[in-house]
Amino acid sequence: MTIYDSVKKTKLKFEPLREGKVSLYVCGPTVYDDAHLGHAKSALVFDLLRRVLEAEGYNVLFARNITDIDDKIINKAKELEISTAEIAERYTDAYHRDMAAIGVRVPTMEPKATESIDAMSEMIQKLLDRHHAYTISNGDIYFDTSSDKNYLTLSNRQSSENVSRVDKVSEKRSDADFALWKAVHDEGVAFDSPFGRGRPGWHLECSAMIERYVTSGEGEYAVDIHGGGADLLFPHHENEAAQTRCATNHELAKYWMHNGFVTIGGEKMSKSLGNSFFLKDALKAYDGEVLRFYLLSTHYRGDFNFNEEDLIASKRRLDRLYRLKKRLFGLSSPIIETEFKTNLLEALGDDLNVSRAYALIDELISSANEMLDTNPKDKLYRQNLLSSLHTVENLLGFGAHNPYEYFQFGLDEKAKTEINQLITRRTEAKKAKDFAASDAIRDELSTLGVSIMDTAEGTFWEMRD
Ligand SMILES: [Zn+2]
Numbered sequence: 001m002t003i004y005d006s007v008k009k010t011k012l013k014f015e016p017l018r019e020g021k022v023s024l025y026v027c028g029p030t031v032y033d034d035a036h037l038g039h040a041k042s043a044l045v046f047d048l049l050r051r052v053l054e055a056e057g058y059n060v061l062f063a064r065n066i067t068d069i070d071d072k073i074i075n076k077a078k079e080l081e082i083s084t085a086e087i088a089e090r091y092t093d094a095y096h097r098d099m100a101a102i103g104v105r106v107p108t109m110e111p112k113a114t115e116s117i118d119a120m121s122e123m124i125q126k127l128l129d130r131h132h133a134y135t136i137s138n139g140d141i142y143f144d145t146s147s148d149k150n151y152l153t154l155s156n157r158q159s160s161e162n163v164s165r166v167d168k169v170s171e172k173r174s175d176a177d178f179a180l181w182k183a184v185h186d187e188g189v190a191f192d193s194p195f196g197r198g199r200p201g202w203h204l205e206c207s208a209m210i211e212r213y214v215t216s217g218e219g220e221y222a223v224d225i226h227g228g229g230a231d232l233l234f235p236h237h238e239n240e241a242a243q244t245r246c247a248t249n250h251e252l253a254k255y256w257m258h259n260g261f262v263t264i265g266g267e268k269m270s271k272s273l274g275n276s277f278f279l280k281d282a283l284k285a286y287d288g289e290v291l292r293f294y295l296l297s298t299h300y301r302g303d304f305n306f307n308e309e310d311l312i313a314s315k316r317r318l319d320r321l322y323r324l325k326k327r328l329f330g331l332s333s334p335i336i337e338t339e340f341k342t343n344l345l346e347a348l349g350d351d352l353n354v355s356r357a358y359a360l361i362d363e364l365i366s367s368a369n370e371m372l373d374t375n376p377k378d379k380l381y382r383q384n385l386l387s388s389l390h391t392v393e394n395l396l397g398f399g400a401h402n403p404y405e406y407f408q409f410g411l412d413e414k415a416k417t418e419i420n421q422l423i424t425r426r427t428e429a430k431k432a433k434d435f436a437a438s439d440a441i442r443d444e445l446s447t448l449g450v451s452i453m454d455t456a457e458g459t460f461w462e463m464r465d
Pocket of ligand 1: 026206
């Protein structure tokens with residue numbers, strides 16, 4: 001596959017550090033609030049990358065951290081008068097729930113900052129030993145950026161540009177130096193370490209976790225691919241790269257991938273979504289798979305302008321896939337390798353070219369409908385088609401629902417139960433040849449917006465648009 005390396009600024013052929021294996025590390029959330037659409041987009045992009053690499057036959061180690069201690073978490077805990085651990089747990093659970101709803105697979109490992117303090121201490125000690133870090137009088141420890149001749153080569157900046165975003169502490173050797181450890185002298189949230197009580201700097205987390213949990217320790221790089229949102233390139237990834245380079249004998253990542261920003265379409269944010277950026281609110285109005293389909297529909301490197309018009313258009317496109325799935329409902333067949341799979345994998349293997357992939361799916365649906373109209377009994381064709389749809393589900397995560405349930409989105413359990421009861425009564429009326437009663441029930445269902453389909457597998461229903 002080819003990957004656009006956002007540091008080298010060019011598309012490169014992907015060649016793993018170790019044959020058949022890929023280590024992929026993505027910066028995870030700071031758990032002080034619910035996930036917004038930007039988190040969703042980033043998680044989906046790297047979930048897709050992981051699926052494509054796996055489909056290409058690689059054994060993928062996918063690591064994503066949880067930042068469960070941070071000033072933002074401490075502030076939120078104060079605001080709500082509960083512990084930082086409770087805040088972290090609440091929003092970690094919420095993050096997992098939201099990501100599962102859009103089909104993001106669970107990472108191979110998900111280390112937490114609070115459980116990795118000794119890994120961070122170990123890296124700080126190495127940086128101190130190698131004279132890349134220094135301690136100031138209050139006990140804080142800083143990374144000495146001037147000691148790393150390659151500092152700023154990752155984000156390709158001039159040193160003067162970065163100063164404003166770094167905290168000003170008079171004893172720092174340079175304004176660009178960043179904290180590895182913040183000493184805590186009062187009752188505040190803190191951890192014990194060889195350097196006294198304190199809290200780790202955020203940038204340190206990923207470098208230390210990669211060193212402790214992910215890297216094989218051999219060779220020129222710690223991991224194959226490091227990913228995250230474009231906003232993380234500087235200072236976060238620049239600082240991670242500097243720490244790893246200076247504390248170990250390797251560079252952090254062979255390939256760097258960054259996804260674009262999510263913006264919300266002007267003031268005209270929708271009625272159903274309000275002005276919320278939160279994924280959980282979007283999930284109240286739309287099936288998670290619709291959101292997945294929509295958020296993945298443009299190339300990951302570009303910025304994504306979220307607006308409900310496009311979201312609805314995406315839903316219509318996904319509806320077509322589910323209509324086709326309904327035509328095949330109840331059929332099964334062994335999975336075979338198809339030309340479609342080869343083509344889809346080739347498209348996605350080209351730096352996740354989703355436009356080409358989506359076009360292939362649209363074509364598949366059109367030709368399948370035509371074929372099922374003219375030649376519905378062609379067994380070999382159906383076998384091929386079911387295998388192709390299986391590929392779509394596996395690679396892109398579309399089509400995982402029961403097709404009938406997909407069209408029932410938005411109804412609560414009570415409404416579904418009532419409709420199912422009406423359908424049972426109608427079936428009984430038909431059995432008793434009481435056609436007046438069965439027709440009356442059909443009309444009643446129709447008034448509720450329910451369409452029913454009598455098939456060999458039973459009666460199914462869906463909500464009309
Ligand atoms: Zn990170």
